[in-house]
Amino acid sequence: MRQGRARGAALKAATAVLVLGAVTGCSSEQAADAEAGARSTADATATAAAAGSAKKGATIGGPDSPCPMPVTIDVAADWKPEAVESGGADDEFGALLRQGPVTLVCEIDAKPAGNIGFLRVWAGGKAGDDAREALRAFVADAAKSREKETYTVTKAGERDAVEVTYVNTDDLLDEPKKERAFAVATPEGVVVVDLGGLDTQEHEEMLPAYELARKSLRTG
Numbered sequence: 414m415r416q417g418r419a420r421g422a423a424l425k426a427a428t429a430v431l432v433l434g435a436v437t438g439c440s441s442e443q444a445a446d447a448e449a450g451a452r453s454t455a456d457a458t459a460t461a462a463a464a465g466s467a468k469k470g471a472t473i474g475g476p477d478s479p480c481p482m483p484v485t486i487d488v489a490a491d492w493k494p495e496a497v498e499s500g501g502a503d504d505e506f507g508a509l510l511r512q513g514p515v516t517l518v519c520e521i522d523a524k525p526a527g528n529i530g531f532l533r534v535w536a537g538g539k540a541g542d543d544a545r546e547a548l549r550a551f552v553a554d555a556a557k558s559r560e561k562e563t564y565t566v567t568k569a570g571e572r573d574a575v576e577v578t579y580v581n582t583d584d585l586l587d588e589p590k591k592e593r594a595f596a597v598a599t600p601e602g603v604v605v606v607d608l609g610g611l612d613t614q615e616h617e618e619m620l621p622a623y624e625l626a627r628k629s630l631r632t633g
Contacts, residue, residue: 466621466624466625467489467490467621467622467624467625468489468490469487469488469489469490469625469629470487470488470489470490470491470492471487471488471494472485472486472487472488472629473485473486473488473494473519473521474486474631478494479494479495479496479519480494480495480496480518480519480521480534481496482518482519482534482536482604483536483599483600483601483602483604483632484534484569484597484599484604484630484631484632485629485630485631485632486534486606486625486626486627486629486630486631487625487626487629488521488532488622488625488626489523489526489621489622489625489626490526491525491526491527492521492522492523492525492526492532492622493521493522493524493525494519494520494521494522495519495520495521495522496518496519497510497517497518497519497520499511499516499517499518511537511554512535512550512551512554512555512605513547513548513549513550513551513552513553513554513605514537514538514542514547514550514551514603515535515536515537515538515547515551515602515603515604515605516535516536516537517533517534517535518534518535518536519533519534520532520533520534521533521534523610523615523619523622526622528610528615528618528619529610529611529615530608530609530610530611530615530616530619531608531609532606532607532608532609532619532622532623532626533606533607533609534604534605534606535551535604535605535606535607536601536602536603536604536605537602537603538602538603539601539602540598540599540600540601540602541598542598542602542603543598544573544574544575544596544597544598544603545564545575545596547596547603547605548564548575548577548594548595548596548605549564549577551594551596551605551607552577552579552592552594555581555592555594555607556579556581556582556583556592557583558581558582558583558584559579559580559581559582559583559592560579560580560582560589561578561579561580562577562578562579563577563578563579564576564577565577565578567595567627568627568628569595569597569606569627569628569630570627570628570629570630570631570632571631572597572598572599572630572632573597573598574595574596574597574627574630575595575596576593576594576595576596576627577592577593577594577595578591578592578593579591579592580592587612588612589613590610590612590613590616591613591616591617592607592608592609592616593607593608593616593620593623594606594607594608595627597630599632600632600633606623606626606627606630608620608622608623
């Protein structure tokens with residue numbers, strides 16, 4: 414019942430987006446993007462509502478936290494954050510930790526909370542870099558084969574952000590799985606936060622923790 418109400422509310426928002434697009438004279442392509450984004454939001458809202466909200470644990474990102482970063486975020490209870498040392502620019506291991514213009518700086522393990530997966534924080538570039546373009550480059554490196562790739566405008570805390578959802582269809586996977594990430598521009602460059610799970614079921618079960626991180630993000 415709660416999932417149905419959440420999906421219904423989100424789809425009403427989708428209708429409002431389309432009506433606004435018609436009034437303001439946006440292109441059919443823009444309207445299609447808006448509809449796809451709103452429906453993606455509806456699916457995520459319904460899934461998160463079914464799973465419940467995540468209980469807040471630690472706040473990370475400050476200089477004294479396990480992961481010093483350009484942003485601070487709240488971590489779901491029992492998830493374990495750990496800083497990632499990326500090595501030098503020419504280091505082979507360091508190269509594996511870079512996707513697009515960003516480098517992995519923090520890995521937050523869900524296993525202590527009962528799931529198999531990670532919330533990962535990536536940072537790089539410089540002030541003024543475009544978050545959408547950074548996210549597109551990130552996804553291109555993350556999944557060579559993918560479907561249903563959709564970008565939507567959202568918020569990360571009080572900051573403008575862009576989010577992507579897609580289905581990873583890489584041959585190395587046992588089966589296709591859902592992926593999700595958001596990117597935000599900061600005075601120190603772009604930060605990307607992505608949710609990775611063993612499979613789509615794990616991904617959906619961990620969505621509340623991802624939403625907690627997105628909504629709690631702060632800079633400065």
